[in-house]
Amino acid sequence: MYFHLLKKIINDILTEEFHGLTWEEKQEFLAKVVAKEKMPILKFMCWHQLNMIHAGLGIVSVFSPSTVEELQKVISFSNEFSLPLYPVGLGSNLLGSDLDCGVLVLNLSHLHYKISHPLPKEQLRISCAESLPRLAHQLLSLGLGGLAPLSGIPAALGGALRMNAGANGTHVGEFVQAVYGFNLLDGTEYCGKFSDKDWAYRQSPIPKNILITAADLLFFKRNPTEEKAAIQKEHMRRIGCTPKGHSAGSVFRNPSSCPAGKLLEDSGCKELPPCGVFQVSPEHANWIVNYSGKPGRTEDARKLVKQMQKRVADKYQIQLQLEWQFVPQAEGNAF
Numbered sequence: 001m002y003f004h005l006l007k008k009i010i011n012d013i014l015t016e017e018f019h020g021l022t023w024e025e026k027q028e029f030l031a032k033v034v035a036k037e038k039m040p041i042l043k044f045m046c047w048h049q050l051n052m053i054h055a056g057l058g059i060v061s062v063f064s065p066s067t068v069e070e071l072q073k074v075i076s077f078s079n080e081f082s083l084p085l086y087p088v089g090l091g092s093n094l095l096g097s098d099l100d101c102g103v104l105v106l107n108l109s110h111l112h113y114k115i116s117h118p119l120p121k122e123q124l125r126i127s128c129a130e131s132l133p134r135l136a137h138q139l140l141s142l143g144l145g146g147l148a149p150l151s152g153i154p155a156a157l158g159g160a161l162r163m164n165a166g167a168n169g170t171h172v173g174e175f176v177q178a179v180y181g182f183n184l185l186d187g188t189e190y191c192g193k194f195s196d197k198d199w200a201y202r203q204s205p206i207p208k209n210i211l212i213t214a215a216d217l218l219f220f221k222r223n224p225t226e227e228k229a230a231i232q233k234e235h236m237r238r239i240g241c242t243p244k245g246h247s248a249g250s251v252f253r254n255p256s257s258c259p260a261g262k263l264l265e266d267s268g269c270k271e272l273p274p275c276g277v278f279q280v281s282p283e284h285a286n287w288i289v290n291y292s293g294k295p296g297r298t299e300d301a302r303k304l305v306k307q308m309q310k311r312v313a314d315k316y317q318i319q320l321q322l323e324w325q326f327v328p329q330a331e332g333n334a335f
């Protein structure tokens, strides 16, 4: 009964049938409904508020569960009404939709995961919400380390595992012992165990329909002073090489033959005119930046991406593969 009411409210609010109410009043009304049922917080937000490059003008309903129990309720709700769920970490690699759509967004930044049993030494169970930079620092007090090469990646663990985020010749998959989560298509629990060879450059073996809630990671014993120095060194390296402006990281994966940035630069992509608030960074041809920080249309960014892809394809007959994630533009299964 409650789920039906919630679905109706989401529909009505998105289709503006709550005539006469301001956004604040709509939010307030909604907060009362979800609080009554102990559902996680639900908010209506614009996609551009959920990603670092500020792309996507569409409105979505965003659930922020803080416990696994709350998360399970949202999954049941999505399955009962076939409303696709789209997980979001720190939003450092994704661009939203320009359309108001029925996708439910799961903001996992508040999800805490209880460690149910002590794990063997040097192994920790980490919540998908934990950010890589913070985790690298937290390990210091435990005399553990190994994460310094990845400590500058602005990622939550869930997003990092989905993308197999990497830097300095290391990738997050190398630390993984087990991944926990839920199958978003039927709500069943998931546990995946992988070996090193299952992970590849920016490719994760975790099935697309799995929502990652936590993972067991194996670290190394490290001298805290040396590890802290390595984190600081990586921080300084990043400051020196990260293009200025809001971004979503590298646009394309590097083909095996040559770095994407070189192909894009040699194809003249830095000279492409801006599309809306987005432009190719003059510092790095594989980065699109939003200097203004103002919300932009994802469609504009997509246009720029296509022009870049075409220039490289025309000149080198190489089809660059996207590293960026575009969220689904319309209602439908997110996978």
Ligand SMILES: Cc1cc2nc3c(=O)[nH]c(=O)nc-3n(C[C@H](O)[C@H](O)[C@H](O)COP(=O)(O)OP(=O)(O)OC[C@H]3O[C@@H](n4cnc5c(N)ncnc54)[C@H](O)[C@@H]3O)c2cc1C
Binding pocket: 052, 086, 087, 088, 089, 090, 091, 092, 093, 094, 108, 128, 152, 153, 154, 155, 156, 157, 158, 159, 160, 161, 162, 163, 164, 165, 166, 167, 210, 211, 212, 213, 242, 247, 248, 249, 250, 325
């Ligand atoms: C300044 C900057 C520097 C960057 N440097 C690097 C770098 O050095 N190396 C690198 O690899 N990347 C880099 N990136 C890209 C980005 O940080 C990584 O891809 C990162 O892994 C994304 O993590 P996130 O938490 O922000 O995920 P999001 O961008 O929020 O999401 C990325 C994808 O993961 C999915 N996802 C998120 N959470 C979950 C979950 N819990 N379960 C299942 N799926 C989930 C989302 O649905 C989406 O498809 C950089 C980005 C920026 C802006």
